[in-house]
Amino acid sequence: MAHPHHVRTAERNGESMAVDPRESAGRLLRDLRTRVEGLTEREARRRLEVHGPNELPRHRARQWPAALLRQFTHPLALLLWVAAALAWIAGTRELAWAIVAVIVLNAVLAFWQEEQAEQAVESLGEYLPQHCRVRRDGHARSVLVTELVPGDVLLLDEGDRVPADARLLSGAVEIDASALTGESSPVERAADLPDTALRRLDSAVLVFSGTVCTGGAAEAVVHATGRHTELGRIAALSVRVRIAESPLERQVRRVAWLIAAVAVAVAVAFLPLGVLAGLSWAQAFLFAIGLIVANVPEGLLPTITLALAAGVRGMARRGALVKRLSAVETLGSTTVICTDKTGTLTRNVMRVVEARDGAGEKTSPGFKFATALASCATADERTSSGDPMELALLDFARSSGVSVDAETRDQERVRLFRFDPHFKRMTTVDPSPSGFVAHVKGAPEEVLARCTSTLPARGGTQPLTGAARAALAGVVDDMADRGLRVLAVAKRDFTALPDDRGTAESELCLLGLVGLIDPPRPEVAEAVSACHSAGIRVHVVTGDNGRTAAAIARQVGIGADNVVDGPALDAMPEAELDGLLTSEQEIVFCRAAPESKLRIADALHHCGHVVAMTGDGVNDAPALRRADLGVAMGASGTDVAREAATIVLTDDNFATIVGGIEEGRRVYANVRKFIVYIFAHLTPEVLPFLLFALSGGVIPLPLTVLQILAIDLGTETLPALALGRERPEPGAMRQPPRERKQSVVTRRMLLRAWGIMGSVSAILALAAFFAVLIGGGWRPDTDIAADPGLHHVYLQATTATFLAIVFCQLGTAFASRTDHAALREIGLGTNRLLLAGCAFELLFAAAIVYLPPLQVVFGTAPPPSWVFAGMVLFPVLVWGADEFYRYRVRAGA
Structure with missing residues (x-):
């Protein structure tokens, strides 16, 4: 059939124009300057330089402006926006700008980490490059899909994904074209079918990149690769959808909304209570801001994303x-x-270890038996390509004196009825001196049911009686009980070509049984x-x-x-x-x-x-x-x-x-570990503000909002990330699977985070605050604002609170490393990333306390040296309290 608007291939100065793939196969081969034998390797390399690699235009999985915008609108970010607005209304513009800076910093950090996670997933394709089979220099060989070029002769088989747009030269295949057409039913494509379709996609002689060969086998010549394929054109116009959130991320997002709702509700509830307790409206707003900021675990979502990507x-x-x-x-x-x-x-490395003749007796295979094994196959022993079982049968036939060249065998073969999982057998029809011979191999129960005679090693053909059939079934069971995979091999001679599979596989003569072993x-x-x-x-x-x-x-x-x-x-x-x-x-x-x-x-x-x-x-x-x-x-x-x-x-x-x-359990357990670690610091951050509000401002604010931000974004982040790399806890693979509906945050986690580690940290932090404040001369009836001499003492006291929380973080970090086991079981120094994170945490805290520019920003002043003597015990006390709790849980289990 002639088609309008077709053009011939013309290559000039490294450029090429498309051919009309629907013209006759001979003309297409001429226009593509190729042959049925395929291109030469030298010509293929040249064309690869001209046309480029056979790959689709790459699109980012998401549009970065929208992805970045989402980081500014997730629930925890919205909570901080509320805090910034309150700070602006209260007149503390510097604090408002600081909170906005935190939102921006956190959004950029989260966006960057998600980008890293996405790249980690996308890069996995490099571990498993896709191959396809082509004929080059007259020989079949496997090449990378990306190295396919126009003019290559493609060899398609059942299960292959079509790697480029091609025109069939011989054979017939069934194609799942749903990726392009949306139609789920397979369609037939054959080289000898008439091409009367109106659309190129419906052509009976064309196959397209991205479709799947669900049956049959064929040869085709490639006429378009990469962005020039039908799929490539669609890909160039389309935008991939964003990867959906995982169930874990959805759970954490729900937790974030819960935190946001609780924080806002508590702030709104305590705002009038603080005023009634004697706070000014400015102080009450400051309290609400602090309560909101203290409840926001800013690094939670990006940390989870990075942990999953690391997994x-x-x-x-x-x-x-x-x-x-x-x-x-x-x-x-x-x-x-x-x-x-x-x-x-x-191992999928088969070898024949036992052979039986048609009567079920152990024997060496005769000529007809070995010929059937060599003929009824599609594998190629020379190139070691094909099914491992067939390769083992070919090796066994060769050792028995029958060796068949695979290319000659396939060319001379008259019919091939491929192995069908429903029929559990395979049949070939080959030429013979008397006409044709059908060779059949498959599951013994299927082949024996179609046999009417047997061929013992000695003697001629014998009818297959009921007793003989039962004896053979017993032999098969005995071989199978010893872990052998048993195949029955049979044949039937024809003077005329059998019409269909049913005829070819009827009235067979059993040649024998083979037992193969594939060791575990x-x-x-x-x-x-x-x-x-x-x-x-x-x-x-x-x-x-x-x-x-x-x-x-x-x-x-x-x-x-x-x-x-x-x-x-x-x-x-x-x-x-x-x-x-x-x-x-x-x-x-x-x-x-x-x-x-x-x-x-x-x-x-x-x-x-x-x-x-x-x-x-x-x-x-x-x-x-x-x-x-x-x-x-x-x-x-x-x-x-x-x-x-x-x-x-x-x-x-x-x-x-x-x-x-095991890796999945490790990742999920580590997510819960750093959630415990992050949540443990909410209590010592919230309690100072509650104390300030409930005292009506009599007790000065033990911790400033900016110091909270320094904890949540500075000292807390790296240890949390390090916990995401923690090794599996001892006994992780001795625990039953978690229930499908189990929440990522459980009551036991909250008890450990808020009730044990958080409470101990809060008590120690407030103890440090009052020790410095009272030691400097403060009394409950003293107005710090009216006494300039106490201002420096107050700065030292809030700094002591900040440092106390930082030292307590060291204890919570090591306590969070295990959920049930004792720390000694996993070793104190086995997580080197955590050790590095803790070292950074101390250095960052020291910079905030001792560097003059940062002192101005965060309102810090170095506390008296005697404070540090007590603080060195804080990590041990926090860890010890949680260690004792876990010990009691293990003892009661």
Whole structure:
């Protein structure tokens, strides 16, 4: 079909014009100056320089002005705006400007930290570069997707994501084009279909970047890459939506609103009470400002964001690539893992260890048996590409004297019926001297059901009787009980080409059985034990034989208390499945169709479990999306599975999932640790203002608003960030998973923060204040404002309060390092970042107290030297009080 407005490719001075991809394949190849054999490596490198890398235009995930504006409007910032307005109304303009400066500083800091977090997530793509298969110099090879150029001959297979816009040259594929068209049903694309579509997107011979090959295989020539693709044009016009807040961030935001509401309510309530108690309106406003500022944990939100981003980086180092910050916290609450067997629990390095003939007797494979193994395959032993099981079968066939060149085999093959998870078998139709021969391999129960005869090692073909069928089933069970993966191999000769798969796979002759072993990964048993200690159950969902899967499961410590095969699962009512999954059993779901994973994930989710589901195939994508955490295999998985998953394992290792759970628990625990640390300082900051208000101004204000800001933004921030890097607490993986609805802030945390560490800190701070003030000659009936001699004493006293809170912060920092365990169990100096943060805290406080310019700003004066003799004990007293409380909790547990 001719199409208007098509143009030929013309490359001049490094520039190129688009071709018409809907013209005939021969003309397109000519216009692209390429051949069916593909480009040469030299030409591909040249075109890469001309056209640039095959990648989409990069857009920032969010627009920075809006993101920065949000930092000025979150609840804690709004609370500070109220305080600044009150300060302005009260006539203390300097304080108002200082609070505004704090809002700006905090907003810029939070924005910068969120940018760092986003970059941490975006950079994860570099850990897992995407590859595609092309033909260059006449040979198939794998190249980076970014190195694909116009004119490359692309080799597409089931599960591949189409890496560029291309025109089919041969073969047929089913394509999920929903990324471009919004239509969920797959569409057929074939090189020999007529192209009568009105739109290019509907063309029967074109495939587009970003779509997914859900079935079939084809060759295609690339005609557009990068920003010149249909997806690239859409990306250039679109703006990506902002990444949603994680559940943890939403919880903290709700807590922030609660803090804001309480602070405003208390300030409004105490404003008239302060006036009635004898304060002037100016003093009452000052009190309200101080109360609001003291209640604002300014560094809370950015600290949480940075902690989650650090968790993502930590998991990347373990081999788990997290695509969303929220997954870090979700990992910590996982209650059930549904795992594949092959490659996840095992090494995915198969080898044949046993062969049986058609009668079930141990033997070396004959010529026909070995030929069937070599022919019924798509793997290439020369390049070690393909399914590990097929590579093992090819190696076994070669050792038996039959070696087949993969390229010749594939070219001569007449029909290929790929492995289907529903049929659990694969068939090829190959030429033979008498016509054609169908070679079949697959699950023994599926292949044996289609066999009518057998071929023993000695003798001719024999009919498959009921007794022989039962004996063979016993042999299969015995091999599976020993942890072997068993495959049946059969054949059938044809004089004419079989019409369909059903014909090709009927009236077969059983050639024999092969037993392969894929040994468990050595680290998996320890990981499973850690799951059990952590209260996490592990189910196995596999397409393999139940006996084999159960044997491997038991070898690594998974209970395998119940083995449910695919048909039984499909027939099981919902209530029965729910009851099975909520029992204490660990279950092996065998011969399960990919859809079974989705049903299992739905049932577990309905029962209130937090589910991590592994998968690697195209059909696993729905289950990976449905699970709380979809875990895809990075080394062996398909692009579709990796796209659907939340987490990608670069090593396909079950132990990495468990490491990720430990990391998730660590991050969530650390968030709660620095929340305790930050909240512990609210009490000593609020109590001085309450004392000032309730005394009607008789007791001078023990702490100024600017000194509070110095604590919250200066001395407090770095230790809080350091607590976000704390190592896992001893016993973290021996605790049951946290409940899904558990709040990030609990009553016990508030008791520790406000009731224990906060109260002790407040008492010690006020003790330091009164010790300096009374030691300098102040009495309750003394008016400091009327006595110039006491002004310096008052500055020393407020400075003593400030320093006392700083010294108490050291104690709360070390006490907050653990939730239950004693400090000695984790070591005093194991968190070097915290030690550095505490050192900075002391230096910053010293600068405020001793540097004259800062003395003017913060209203400080060096207190008497004897004050420091008592303050060195403050950290120990605060830590000791919390340590005693945790000891009592452990003793009562």
